Amino acid sequence: MFGSGPLSAASVGDNATLVAHYQRFVRHQGQGELVVKVAPNEAAEGRVEFWLTTEFLGEIDLQGISPEPDEVRSAGDRQIFVFLVDDPTCPLEVSISYFPNGLGRVSGGIGLVDGPDFSFNQLSYP
Template sequence: MKTAPADKPLPVVEKPFWLRFEFQVRRFGFVLLLLIVGAALAGLFSKGYLSDSRLTNADGTLSLHYEKFNRLLSDADMKIIAVSSGGKRDRIILGSEFMESFRIDNLQPQPDKMYSRNGKLIIEYENPQAGVPQTMWLSLTPMKAGFIKSTVAVNDGQETTFRQLIYP
């Protein structure tokens, strides 16, 4: 018994426009992926070269080391170096926007006194040595996304403003 040949299917019709479109989308997507990975490695989204920032006030009594880019609810570190004026105490004042945007998880060394006045956090260290830099490390958690403009001052001196971008 002889079988009848099966019906041959029609060949797939490929349209050159859609083939070129798919190729361009893949190429653009690959380049975009490489750019995102490169930006992440460079520190555009958190710790890294682009994010690392140092700031010193005009009279040199305050130096701040922080990350310009952070992620919401992830760990962030900040280092504040204050040069003592030789009074009875050093006061480091963190502005109200800072207090609304960050939660302080750890503060080293522990201050002698810490309180809030007019929405600002005041951290006091007793009997500092004149002209000796004192370093304070803060471990923070960003609690608010967006552009954050914060201030820090030492001993009622001029406020130093710094900006950070917190990604959601």
């Protein structure tokens, strides 16, 4: 059940807009990964913008984002990540690596700016 097996793998979102893949269970001080896939044609004016809740970002030690966003800005309880795209007909895939800060439940939200939003939960265990 714990670890990176099939019972741990989870996704939120919908294939028409945005999907986030993550592990339901992640070891405390073990590396977690959130893979965000934004569907083709979700770019506006050559930009894809999605957000994560500050609640989630406050519960993790962010290690890296690949590709790196061109801009990051705050908007209330959200951090918006902006990516410039050359071809808006191609999907965008972003990998976010992190370590959980504590033990227990880690809650978060993700969504497209001016689009749908989704909630997710992880359990950080010893």
